Amino acid sequence: MSKLTKTEEDSDTQYTIVDPSNTYIDPSVELGKGCVIEPFSFIKGKTKIGDNTRIGPNSYLENMIVGSNCKIFYSVCIDSTLEKDVQIGPYSRVRDNSFISDGVYIGNYAEIKNSNIREKSIISHFTYIGDATIGANVNIGAGAVTCNYDGESKHHTFIGDNCFIGSGTMLIAPLNIGAKSITGAGSVVTMNVEENITVVGNPARKLK
CATH class of the missing domain: 2.160.10.10 (Hexapeptide repeat proteins)
Structure with missing residues (x-):
């Protein structure tokens, strides 16, 4: 050097x-x-x-x-x-x-590991994105985590275009979040989410 x-x-x-x-x-x-x-x-x-x-x-x-x-x-x-x-x-x-x-924005205290982040997505604060594919125009809220390790193996998370991942969301991989979907703040998402719906809670369920 x-x-x-x-x-x-x-x-x-x-x-x-x-x-x-x-x-x-x-x-x-x-x-x-x-x-x-x-x-x-x-x-x-x-x-x-x-x-x-x-x-x-x-x-x-x-x-x-x-x-x-x-x-x-x-x-x-x-x-x-x-x-x-x-x-x-x-x-x-x-x-x-x-x-x-x-055009991706990665703010303060974020970690991105072995992941593909598509155009104009925003990952602002205190977030871990590991072994993930994130679509275009996705907003990842503060404190969200892709929980990629189950104690034995690493697993992948897929997030479609135009999703909004609420602050503090835990995404338990393997997981697929459909395009234009929303997770409420603090949600623990353990199952795949269809396109264009909102899930909230622990475990996360479709908002009626």
């Missing part, structure tokens, strides 16, 4: 290292035009960062593909792909072959 000693700018590559003496970037890393790397950021391995993306401060990236116009701050991202216009942080983690599509 190399410690940068100067900002690099030439005719082919134009990016900004705000504080080169406190920024660490491996020689294998590729930075796009217009990138800004804030202090105390570590970028390692086969990471490739698209144009006009801002990393840091205090962020760690390793073996990442990051699209254009993304923002990652005070966060850790490893072995995953972000498409364009993704925002992550502060204090969140993306890992283990996750794929984050265009």
Whole structure:
């Protein structure tokens, strides 16, 4: 790992290292035009960062593909792909072959593990998404968890497009939530949910 000693700018590559003496970037890393790397950021391995993306401060990236116009701050991202216009942080983690599509917002204290998050979905606060496929335009409320481990095996959660997952919802995998469905705050969902219905309670039941 190399410690940068100067900002690099030439005719082919134009990016900004705000504080080169406190920024660490491996020689294998590729930075796009217009990138800004804030202090105390570590970028390692086969990471490739698209144009006009801002990393840091205090962020760690390793073996990442990051699209254009993304923002990652005070966060850790490893072995995953972000498409364009993704925002992550502060204090969140993306890992283990996750794929984050265009325009996704991942807020503070969230963890995404081995999951596929489709376009313009929102995962705001204190949330764990593990071994999941989440559709487009889904809102995941604060404190929601995909309960993917039963003590012996990991299981997958599928959430369809345009769903609203209420705060504190526990999704007990394996599980399939149909498109346009809603879970009430604090629901414990143990069975598949059909499209376009609302479930509430523990265990969650269809709202009459």
